[in-house]
Amino acid sequence: MKILVLISQVPDTTARIAFTADNTQYDGNGVTFIVNPYDEWYALVRALELKEAAGTGSVITITVGPADTEATIRKGLAIGADEAVRVDARPEDAYQVAAEVAAYAKDKGFDLVLAGKETIDHNGGQVGAMVAELLDLPYVPLASKLEVSGGTATVERDVPGGVEVLEVALPCVLGAAKGMAEQRIPNMRGIMAARTKPLHVVPATGQAALAATVRFELPPAKGAVKLIPAEEAGKLIELLHTEAKVI
Amino acid sequence: MSTIVFIDTRGEKLPKAAQEAVTYASQLAGGPVTAVTFGDAQGLETLGANGASKVIVARNVKAVDGQQLTRLVCAVTEATGATTIVCVADATGKAVAPRVAARLKAGHVAGATGLPEGGRFRRNVFSGKARAFVEVGSPVRVVSLSPNSVPITSGGSPATVEEFGGDLGAARVTVKELRKAGAGIPLPEAERVVSGGRGMKGPENWGPIEELARELNAATACSRPVADDHWRPHHEHVGQTGVAIRPNLYIAIGISGAIQHLAGVNQSKVICVINKDPEAPFFKAADYGIVGDAFEVLPKLIDAAKKLNAER
Numbered sequence A: 001m002k003i004l005v006l007i008s009q010v011p012d013t014t015a016r017i018a019f020t021a022d023n024t025q026y027d028g029n030g031v032t033f034i035v036n037p038y039d040e041w042y043a044l045v046r047a048l049e050l051k052e053a054a055g056t057g058s059v060i061t062i063t064v065g066p067a068d069t070e071a072t073i074r075k076g077l078a079i080g081a082d083e084a085v086r087v088d089a090r091p092e093d094a095y096q097v098a099a100e101v102a103a104y105a106k107d108k109g110f111d112l113v114l115a116g117k118e119t120i121d122h123n124g125g126q127v128g129a130m131v132a133e134l135l136d137l138p139y140v141p142l143a144s145k146l147e148v149s150g151g152t153a154t155v156e157r158d159v160p161g162g163v164e165v166l167e168v169a170l171p172c173v174l175g176a177a178k179g180m181a182e183q184r185i186p187n188m189r190g191i192m193a194a195r196t197k198p199l200h201v202v203p204a205t206g207q208a209a210l211a212a213t214v215r216f217e218l219p220p221a222k223g224a225v226k227l228i229p230a231e232e233a234g235k236l237i238e239l240l241h242t243e244a245k246v247i
Numbered sequence B: 001m002s003t004i005v006f007i008d009t010r011g012e013k014l015p016k017a018a019q020e021a022v023t024y025a026s027q028l029a030g031g032p033v034t035a036v037t038f039g040d041a042q043g044l045e046t047l048g049a050n051g052a053s054k055v056i057v058a059r060n061v062k063a064v065d066g067q068q069l070t071r072l073v074c075a076v077t078e079a080t081g082a083t084t085i086v087c088v089a090d091a092t093g094k095a096v097a098p099r100v101a102a103r104l105k106a107g108h109v110a111g112a113t114g115l116p117e118g119g120r121f122r123r124n125v126f127s128g129k130a131r132a133f134v135e136v137g138s139p140v141r142v143v144s145l146s147p148n149s150v151p152i153t154s155g156g157s158p159a160t161v162e163e164f165g166g167d168l169g170a171a172r173v174t175v176k177e178l179r180k181a182g183a184g185i186p187l188p189e190a191e192r193v194v195s196g197g198r199g200m201k202g203p204e205n206w207g208p209i210e211e212l213a214r215e216l217n218a219a220t221a222c223s224r225p226v227a228d229d230h231w232r233p234h235h236e237h238v239g240q241t242g243v244a245i246r247p248n249l250y251i252a253i254g255i256s257g258a259i260q261h262l263a264g265v266n267q268s269k270v271i272c273v274i275n276k277d278p279e280a281p282f283f284k285a286a287d288y289g290i291v292g293d294a295f296e297v298l299p300k301l302i303d304a305a306k307k308l309n310a311e312r
């Protein structure tokens, strides 16, 4: 099994969200960056498990990003990836990222390409599907379980009202969601090994973005909560009906 | 300027998200709207009420192979010369919209929350902690709509329904099994949600939550540890790693309001929090709050809801 895992760098889950003065860029000053949790905990760990179970194969991570993403990429190597690839470009939109990933992957013979279901900063959930289209492969978003046998992946995902079990022909691309694997904490050996594992920097092919995020804003501050005494709890229902008008 | 709207119409009745998307498409660009769908759904002509003049349905496609569906959408786009393609940001739309965008070299707005203002689409980013405004630079654009973002309009005349006869190729994704987890209102499209957390102490205590939900015509949800401990099914887990929802009403009972939980629910229009700890962080995000024991408060809420329903 040769598996490609898409890794993106995002602000830490609990980081303060702030933007530059003109509100056009995320302000990463003083922020800790991490591997996007869906990429790390689910996609990468499941890829490693599949490789370990098969006893052969390789797991390669790919990141489209400038040099300052390398510390994050090394984290992926510390967890157990064999090699990492960094496409040297600043990500502008999902299409550009997908096109760079597809350009790299197209002639490398990957059996499986795993992405996270979305990133926790842009929340787009687009890149995996776009890579699949550009490589002419099947894609399943929101995959919460993955087994591989022969030329077929069996994938489960939550759908409204239940769980759908899908069979997908390999090679394919999946968007990994919670449930696919358990988080692995890198150990000292992994961290030491990561320093010497190959991190290939490849030049971008120069794909253009098609959509642009031109401005960010923070949501308006919430007003204070209206407290209702517990003894008169029924009053809440009344207020929801007469005041908030939501029931 | 004609618009295509791709919708998943599987299920017993036409999903609310599909009707929202058709309404949205008819407001977005002006010009005729052609709805594109697949499967066995009946009553497709009623989408005319939401603004579709024609519905094209690929009857022989049953499952959710994004490649087949992308070919379908692109074929109709080409035939109609449409420059705007609307999808729903649900599991099916997420397999199709980005693919269509990549195939047509069209900019994609993922999860728009309303009509554009000054050519800019608003969407939520940083798990709902901020909003972004997106401009599409390409001649063709793909917009996927977050559920519960627009009120459904109705009133137009019935749409004509045509079957798609073209070749969509073989499916490489097939549905092997659908394990149903009970009926009820699907969480992503629910207008009201009653949710329980670890404060409910155990799965045996969910009766009152379900009863309140029934009285309010709401879906039920839960926090992550509740799903992780198998008190409730996984598809009910809301938050950053679970389902992100934006109902009109979210009632959180015995949930602390951790940042990762809030990430999936903070777009709700009205948030009510019931927690015995006055310092629970959820109160900061709430519109209404009750500091009290869930086991004492819930019966009072159920009684009041029953009374309200009886008066209506």
Ligand SMILES: Cc1cc2nc3c(=O)[nH]c(=O)nc-3n(C[C@H](O)[C@H](O)[C@H](O)COP(=O)(O)OP(=O)(O)OC[C@H]3O[C@@H](n4cnc5c(N)ncnc54)[C@H](O)[C@@H]3O)c2cc1C
Binding pocket: A013, A037, B196, B197, B198, B199, B200, B222, B223, B224, B225, B226, B237, B238, B239, B240, B241, B242, B253, B254, B255, B256, B257, B258, B259, B260, B261, B264, B274, B275, B276, B277, B280, B292, B293, B294, B295
């Ligand atoms: C990367 C990451 C992703 C995560 N994703 C999610 C996610 O998607 N969704 C999610 O929910 N969590 C998520 N979590 C977990 C999250 O951080 C919290 O641990 C979780 O939300 C807590 O659930 P809870 O509020 O039900 O339980 P607790 O934190 O145990 O809180 C229980 C609350 O119930 C109250 N309570 C207890 N007894 C009563 C009573 N009798 N009456 C009234 N109130 C009572 C307590 O005061 C307390 O506030 C994630 C965590 C991480 C690190």
